[in-house]
Amino acid sequence: MAIMKIRHIDIADTENLRALMQQVEAESNFMLYESGERDISIERQKTMIESIQDQENAAIFLADLDGDLVGYLIAVGGKAKRTKHSVYLVIGILADFRSKKIGTKLFQALEVWAQEKDIHRLELTVVTGNEAGLGLYKKAGFEVEGTKRDSLLIDGEYVDEYYMAKLL
Template sequence: MRIRKADKGDAKSFLQFQCLLDQEATYMLFEPHERTTTVRQQRKILAEMLQADTSCIYFAVDEDEIIGYVGIYGSYLERIRHVGYLTIGIRQAYCNQGIGKQLLEKADMFAKASGVKRLELTVVKENKRAVHLYKKCGYQEEGIRKSAVRIGDVWMDELYMAKLYNY
């Protein structure tokens, strides 16, 4: 397993990975078959991110297969250019192997290199494994949105978490 930066040639494989993640991950935002992004749209999204100095995606790959990712989504707005919104996803078969920690370390390195002072994310409160990982990697809870996510017939709270950098 290795971690590498995404490029726009990854559009098709990243979209396939996201669709697999939608099917197997309980706490991700998309329901299975709800994603309507095309390869062309995905290519455009990746190209725009590659041009932005406060956005980036890293992939965890096993051989040539994407097994996990971390995305840092920055803003072009001056007042919030220092903030990156983070998303992360790992295929179920590769969980509990330290990949999430390695991806978050890459996000830390990117934040430092790009001048991002704050990485923030949201996570379903019941996703104990993810909450534990984020806390272990220095993220702190900042707030809660009650009944923000509905999975099946169950309403779940969503935590706001962030990590601040002092460089």
């Protein structure tokens, strides 16, 4: 039986994370970047990972299924003294692995880490039509704080995003 492990990223995951992010963007119409829009070099990806690892209030969590990455959750903390208590989140899960509690497990790992780091606010944005994402975030305790009108242009249509947050 396959074993799902939620873990922090390691620099050795650079290429696999890059491939995972590209696949998630190709499979979902709700990510910020369209399929193939950003071509991140291995070196830039490595630099991004190192930068997050060096930041006290930032982390990358991976959903690792027997050595294969199937999901990620990136938490980027505020850099100013007044925003260090807050992290902005980006999550991505491969289509074949959605609705299998992976998102829930990623958020649980995030919260343990956040409490250890004295993080008080978790925030993210989600396309209002992304019902699966909205369901996951609400289940994890996030609340809608507002609507970003015409926030993204997807397939020639302007779409709104919800600004969501959870206070710890």
